[in-house]
Amino acid sequence: MNTDRLNRLDAWQLVQGLARRELRAEDLMRACLDRVAEREGEVHAFAHLDPPTALAQARALDAGALQGPLHGLPLGVKDLLDTAELPTGYGSPLYAGHRPAADAAAVALCREAGAVVAGKTVTTEFAYFHPGPTAxxxxxxxxxxxxxxxxxxxxxxxxxxLALGTQTAGSIIRPAAYCGVVGYKPSWGRVSRAGVKSLSETLDTVGGFGRSVRDVALLGAVLLGDARLAGVAHEPGGQAPRIGMCRTPQWAQADADTQAAWSVAAAALSPQAADLAEVALPDGLGDLIELQKQVMAFETARALSHERVHHRDRLSERLRALLDEGLAMAGADHTARLIRRAQARHSVGALFDRWDVLLAPSATGEAPAGLGATGDPVFCRTWTLLGLPCVHLPFARGRLGLPVGLQLIGRWGHDHQLLAAAHWVHQRLLG
Amino acid sequence: MNTDRLNRLDAWQLVQGLARRELRAEDLMRACLDRVAEREGEVHAFAHLDPPTALAQARALDAGALQGPLHGLPLGVKDLLDTAELPTGYGSPLYAGHRPAADAAAVALCREAGAVVAGKTVTTEFAYFHPGPTAxxxxxxxxxxxxxxxxxxxxxxxxxxLALGTQTAGSIIRPAAYCGVVGYKPSWGRVSRAGVKSLSETLDTVGGFGRSVRDVALLGAVLLGDARLAGVAHEPGGQAPRIGMCRTPQWAQADADTQAAWSVAAAALSPQAADLAEVALPDGLGDLIELQKQVMAFETARALSHERVHHRDRLSERLRALLDEGLAMAGADHTARLIRRAQARHSVGALFDRWDVLLAPSATGEAPAGLGATGDPVFCRTWTLLGLPCVHLPFARGRLGLPVGLQLIGRWGHDHQLLAAAHWVHQRLLG
Incomplete structure (x- = not known):
């Protein structure tokens, strides 16, 4: 295996080489750390790095038995997830230098499968909107x-x-869209959140990023404990899915780039899909965006109670506003919203009797200019609220040359089918 | 207020005195700590105590403004919930002396409402079955x-x-039954689990214990952020509920004491309830106990991954067996179980169109002899699996003179109605 190309290969190719011992985990880690050294001064992707430890762990894997499906793979871990060996700051000065007692479950599962934590990656403050330094x-x-x-x-x-992330509104799909990588948010409730700093009890979901659908499926196999996922790119036939194209009630916020991607996708997929048509959300669901915001505000105001009560002055203004808003909400109204969500889940779920997956916008367009804000999760809030699995597929460029793509949404619990369909769709979108 | 009686009053009475400043928080805390000093050598209820800090915090409340609905109330916190000022051991030698960075959300909310943490209370190992020293x-x-x-x-x-607890199988209702106190497990998903050591992603629920229904309702008002709950004992009329008496498919495991309590309850409630009859679970739900065990095994094996991978030899044999069992389960089967549970929730939910609450056994009988095991949660697993709110009501004694009672179960999200019905029922059972 030509090590010059290591940083261009996807995780799927890398684990083949690692498992056959044609590629050394240490060499791969070194190639990654070299790239980090070269680029980190501009990109600022990391909250913490410990290259000697990462290299030592990679060397130990080279010297020992094969660990599992991620053997030797360098992994980025969002700094919202606890790590016992690296500081965990949750994107807040409150937790600078914080050392958790244990790895988050998602981290421990990936390490058990052979992944090596290469570093902690920047999160916004407690995964809300106040940005970190990343470009x-x-x-x-x-x-x-x-x-x-x-x-x-x-x-x-x-x-x-490969890297771990979490989504409460649009925190995996949106950055995947802006950065032009594949992002995967699993079905809500299927991945343990043990050791993940909690924001919203009924919304937070652990997932991740890769260069290809098969990469995030490999990660998903480990996180969900479902080995079938690792094989989604290699199933016989690669059955053509029935695709419902859902512009969503927020379509007016999709700019020309997203609209162009939409047309390209329709043209590319229509001839080959088992079925493809425009589909609307059931009537009466126009307010799901607002419902997601309200559920998130109520729950976050409770989850961050310790910080809200004892360290209010060290929280960002925008987070304080969210907490104040959530704290003022009546519990009876929150319960009513959760009941309304359950009804919406039921009615949207029925769409999947007719369609295997929904195709929808991931973001309004290319990544906005400026590092003072992280963009609008408007096209993600509905699907996160409903707990449905989502995969972002990058395949186009916008007017500024920045990445553009769309997301596929699956039925709850059908992560396997969603990822298989996403692989099929992505192959065709990439032409 | 006569301070000799402080340890016999319920939280509801105590907060009235505290709010009117007729009772000093320091005096109440001292009365509690005196009782602890007298009895702890036999009961071993505490994992950690810090009397000087608890007294100092109580004094500060006496000197300051009224904080909220729990002003000045001593609170026990299960040692599965993080506390920043007291060590948090999760019932495992692995975490002896562990110092979390923040209070769990439930603890922070209670402290914000004026409660004073009096100590950390003993939990079994990671809230599974390996017992602590408590008698x-x-x-x-x-x-x-x-x-x-x-x-x-x-x-x-x-x-x-008043004290906080958590339930994953039967960890609030069962000890409430054995100890003869009121226990309350809220609707699943309504109370933040931030800072609670995670066992089972879709089962763990924070709740608590008090001497009366109005006590746990007061606690519930704070935990759920729903002020209505605090008033359940004082609503005009105290409307008589429609009560479905559900023996459950496990009835054969209810011993003579539980069966006697059942008959006493039927006789006491029947004349006054708006409606009362025996009700069966819908057909095809006979396996919910097994389903709960399987969901719990799969999820716990993931949540405790760090401990399972790095510290297996310091886990109890019974916990290791659970983790091994869960780890061997296929993810596809787990997803299928969660889908089956959703269907069961739907069909059981329909019972509440006809009945306001269900009355059911809490435990097989009195607390079993011996401290080497904690009894069987068989009568709790179904309701925890379904995520329904439950209240244990103590009202009888068994053959050995130990407490016996029954639980009331409500519709999901109807914690307010459940607690109001529980108050009504408890008044009648206590005669």
């Missing part, structure tokens, strides 16, 4: 998106093949 | 139940008026 590697004057800013940027910039 | 205060040769052993025992033994 979009395609244009460092533009945001990488948030809250999983560093993970998306590190994968996009070929610093790392 | 049943009614008979120290018998188990207090688990996993919230210390919280139930401390409230039962009049060491504390």
């Amino acid at each position: 979009n590697p395609h244009h460092t004057g533009h945001t990488p998106g948030g809250s999983s800013s560093g993970s998306a940027a590190a994968v996009a910039d070929r610093m790392l093949p | 049943n205060p009614h008979h120290t040769g018998h188990t207090p139940g688990g996993s919230s052993s210390g919280s139930a025992a401390a409230v039962a033994d009049r060491m504390l008026p």
Whole structure:
């Protein structure tokens, strides 16, 4: 295996070489750290790095038995997830230098499968909107998106093949879109959140980023404990899915680049899909965006109670505003919103009797200019609220040359089918 | 207020006196700590105590403004919940002396409402079955139940008026039954689990213990952020509920004491309830107990990955067996189980169109003899699996003179109605 190309290969190719011992984990880690050394001064993807430890762990894997499906793979970990060996700051000065007692479950599962934590990646403050220093590697004057800013940027910039993130509103799909990588948010409730700093009890979801659908499927196999996922790119036939194209009630916010990607996708997929048509959300669901915002505000105001009560002055103004808003909400109204969500889940779920997957915008357009904000998760809030699995597929460029793509959404619990369909669709979109 | 009686009053009465400044928080805390000093050598309810800090915080409340609905109330905190000022051991030698960076959300909310953490109470190992040292205060040769052993025992033994617990299988309702206190498990998903050591992603629920329904309702008002709950005992009329008496498919495991309590309850409630009849679970739900066990095994094996991978030899044999069992399960089967549970929630939910609450056994009988095991959660697993709110009501004694009672179960999200019905029912059962 030609090590010059290591930073361009996807995780799937790398683990083949690692498993056959044609590629040494140490060499791969060194190639990644070299790329980090070269680019980090511009991209600022990392909250913490410990190259000697990462190299030592990679060397130990080279010397020992094969560990599992991620053997020897360098992994970025969003700094919202606890790590016992690296500081965990949750994107807040409150937790500078914080040392958790244990790895988050998602981290421990990846390490058990053979991954090596290469570093902690930048998150916005407690995964809300106040940005970290990360820049979009395609244009460092533009945001990488948030809250999983560093993970998306590190994968996009070929610093790392794979990285963990979390989504509460649009924190995986949006940065994946802005950075031009594949992002995967699993079905809500399927991945343990043990050791993840909690924002929203009924929304937070652990997922991740890769260069290809098969990469995030490999990660998903480990996180969900479902080995089938690792094989989604290699199933016989690669059955053509039935695709419902859902502009969503927020379509007016999709700019010319997203609209162009939409047309390109329709033209590319229509001839080959088992079925493809425009589909609307059931009537009466126009307010799901607002519902997601309200659920998130109520829950975050409770989850961050310790910080809200004892360290209010060290929280960003925008986070304080969210906490104040959530704290003022009546519990009875929150319960009513959760019941309304359950009804919406039921009615949207019925769409999947007719369609295997929905195709929808991931973001309004290219990554916005400036690092003071992380963009709008408007096209993600509905699907996160409903707990549905989502995969972002990058395949186009916008007017500024920045990445543009679309997301596929699956039925709850059908992550396997979603990822298989995403692989099929992505192959065709990439032509 | 006569301070000799402080340890016998319920939290509701105490907060009235505290709010009117007729009772000093320091005096109340001292009365509690005196009782702890007298009894702890036999009961072993506490994992950690820091009397000087608790007294200092109580004094500060006496000197300052009224904080909220729990102003000045001593609170026990199950040692599965993080506390920044007291060590948090999760019932495992692995975490002896562990110091979390922040209070769990439930703890921070109670402290914000004016509660003073009086101590950390004993939990079984990671809230699974391996017991701590706690004894049943009614008979120290018998188990207090688990996993919230210390919280139930401390409230039962009049060491504390109120305590936090968690339930994944039967860890609030069962110890409440064995110790003869009121236990409340809220609707799943309504209370933030931030800072609670995670066992089972889709089952763990934070709740608590008190001497009366109005006590746990007061706690619930703070935890759920729903002020209506605090008033459940004082609503005009105290409307008579429609009560479905559900023996459950596990009825054969209810012993003579539980069966006697069942008959007493039927006779006491039947004349006054708006409606009362025996009700069966919908057909095809006979396996929910097994389903709960499987969901818990799969999820716990992931949540405790760090401990499972790095510290296996310091876990109890029973916990290791659970983790091994869960790790061997296929992810596809787990997803199928969660889908089946969603269907069961739907069909059981329909019972609440006809009945306001269900009455069901809490435990097989009195607390079993011996401290080597914590009893069987068989009568709790179904309701925890379904995510329904539950309240245990103590009202009888068994053949050995130990407490016996029954639980009321409500519709998801209807914690307010459940607690109001529980108050109504408890008044009638206590005659």
